[in-house]
Amino acid sequence: MPKSRVSRKRLFREFSMMDSKFLKDNFLRYTHFMYRDAKSTYGLGKADVDFLLFIYDLEFFTISYVSNAMGKSQKQLRERLVFRLVNEGYLYKHFDKLTPRKDVVDQFFREENKFNYRVRYAMSQKGRLFVATMLRRMRGEEPFRASLPDEQDS
Numbered sequence: 001m002p003k004s005r006v007s008r009k010r011l012f013r014e015f016s017m018m019d020s021k022f023l024k025d026n027f028l029r030y031t032h033f034m035y036r037d038a039k040s041t042y043g044l045g046k047a048d049v050d051f052l053l054f055i056y057d058l059e060f061f062t063i064s065y066v067s068n069a070m071g072k073s074q075k076q077l078r079e080r081l082v083f084r085l086v087n088e089g090y091l092y093k094h095f096d097k098l099t100p101r102k103d104v105v106d107q108f109f110r111e112e113n114k115f116n117y118r119v120r121y122a123m124s125q126k127g128r129l130f131v132a133t134m135l136r137r138m139r140g141e142e143p144f145r146a147s148l149p150d151e152q153d154s
Contacts, residue, residue: 027138034134037144042130049134051081052090052123056131060094060122082121090127095120 038044044052054070055061063082067074085091096119123131136142 025139027140030138030140030144033144034138037137038130038134041145044130047081048085048090051077051085052127052131053134055123056128058123060120062118062120064118085127086121089124090130091121092124093119094122 035046035049038049051066051070055066063074063078066072067077070077082091086093133142137144
């Protein structure tokens with residue numbers, strides 16, 4: 001790519017925005033504000049927000065699936081995120097243990113049975129509303145609630 005040609009009038013500016021015809025929407029530049037907003041308004045940390053954003057499009061999931069997909073330890077995911085988010089109401093157990101049918105043929109051909117069945121979790125309405133709110137704020141449709149450093153001083 002050739003070197004860009006910038007007007008000499010911009011020589012002493014702090015920044016210069018790229019022309020919008022060269023860029024698509026860049027909502028990811030507001031992730032810092034999203035994390036600050038989630039922490040101050042909802043009490044959720046960066047790992048919580050990342051986890052909720054990752055599972056937003058899943059109907060339900062197992063901890064083993066998410067740990068493999070995100071490259072995290074099952075134990076840490078279970079203890080540090082999932083159990084706490086269940087207690088806070090962002091997740092719920094969609095299919096609890098011993099949920100599979102007790103049909104002999106069904107259990108014979110399935111790897112999981114009532115003794116090794118993994119719980120399926122799903123995002124609750126509270127979790128879905130949180131993620132939808134964060135996405136709207138990142139798109140600029142709503143303002144972030146966390147105050148900026150300049151606003152705290154005044």
